[in-house]
Amino acid sequence: MICPWAAGGGTDRTGRKLASLAGDYMDTSFYVTNKTGGSGSIGFNAIANAEPDGHTVGVTTVEICTISHLGIADVNPTDLRGVIQYNFDPASITVPRDAPYDTIGEFVDYAKDNPGEIKISNSGIGAIWHLSAAGFAQEAGIDVRHIGYDGGSPATKAVVNGEVEATAASAAEVAPQVKDGGPLKVLGVMGDERVSIFQEVPTLKEKGYDFTMGAWRGLTVPKDTPEERITELHDAYKSVYDSNEFQEFMNQNGFGLVYRDTEEFESFMDSEYDRFGEIIEGLDLGNK
Structure with a gap:
């Protein structure tokens, strides 16, 4: 193998x-x-x-x-x-817990009202989490900035540290910062079904975005x-x-x-x- x-x-x-x-x-x-x-x-x-x-x-x-x-x-x-x-x-859209949006719809509305303001971290330009965020931005018709980091963990820390407004890592990668009232919250996942560790978080499809x-x-x-x-x-x-x-x-x-x-x-x-x-x-x- x-x-x-x-x-x-x-x-x-x-x-x-x-x-x-x-x-x-x-x-x-x-x-x-x-x-x-x-x-x-x-x-x-x-x-x-x-x-x-x-x-x-x-x-x-x-x-x-x-x-x-x-x-x-x-x-x-x-x-x-x-x-x-x-x-x-699936990729997820994860933001600070105190962000001014609680749903993926509110996130999209904010991005449309503030074009180019939202920075989304990823595990490297051209890597899967960057392409996931970019593909979703294309689907939703929003203008965001993509910031590459050396892996999913640094990309997640960048949201915690306030360097960026969101990240597009997997649910498993952000879980330690989300569980038990952590500093982050997940707005939506890019899968056909909800993920087992965040059953309360909807898929983008559930919210009207046909994107996985x-x-x-x-x-x-x-x-x-x-x-x-x-x-x-x-x-x-x-x-x-x-x-x-x-x-x-x-x-x-x-x-x-x-x-x-x-x-x-x-x-x-x-x-x-x-x-x-x-x-x-x-x-x-x-x-x-």
């Missing part, structure tokens, strides 16, 4: 959990290799260029749909075959892998996904559980690739 991100992060941790349980459902065991760099492109290329015999799978993240549009690398979903999607963590976006993870293989091997891998990892041990691991660590089978995952990656292309073109970020 190839992981394009560093050891200890969420992608690595979920991948290692999948790998450790896969041996219960296949007559082999998996070991994880971290191949990092290039916003995931080093690892994605390693997955794409591996022998297409079903013995190599890769943990693939949303960046497979953004980096070619950003001019970072040419690798994209057409270089891979989907096996299974197992995770989706966030970080996601799944397993892929080289594009020429035989169908029967893909099916075998899917069935094994679907059994892992359904296991109590994996479900508990994901829930306890705040990772959102979303399942898509091979065909659904490939269609989802294709649609994400097209959608991010439009958003990035609108932001004039990419080289293409």
